[in-house]
Amino acid sequence: MKAFRLEELEAERAANEGAYLQFLRERRMSVGLYALDRGATDPQQPHTQDEVYFVVSGRAALTVGEETTSVARGSVVYVPAGVTHRFHHVSEDLRVMVVLSPPEG
Numbered sequence: 870m871k872a873f874r875l876e877e878l879e880a881e882r883a884a885n886e887g888a889y890l891q892f893l894r895e896r897r898m899s900v901g902l903y904a905l906d907r908g909a910t911d912p913q914q915p916h917t918q919d920e921v922y923f924v925v926s927g928r929a930a931l932t933v934g935e936e937t938t939s940v941a942r943g944s945v946v947y948v949p950a951g952v953t954h955r956f957h958h959v960s961e962d963l964r965v966m967v968v969l970s971p972p973e974g
Contacts, residue, residue, distance in 0.1 A: 922967055
């Protein structure tokens with residue numbers, strides 16, 4: 870079993886001074902923590918993997934393709950591979966658990 874604590878993952882991500890920390894990689898998926906502070910710009914480009922976002926904390930808007938929705942703690946969003954997507958209007962520091970399948974390169 871592999872188990873993780875969110876506060877430890879957040880501390881590791883912050884110590885590495887990056888917006889994204891991949892903390893689990895298996896044969897068919899990878900999982901990471903993505904962070905955008907209030908007012909930040911999301912630089913993401915479309916990925917070659919399917920993604921599931923689980924919002925751990927914060928508030929923002931998320932546009933996937935032509936659709937936009939508000940996300941906040943507890944939101945879960947599926948993003949198909951190859952589709953343009955971006956968080957924007959980040960009104961509260963955003964922390965998102967990201968599951969990618971197949972695993973990120």
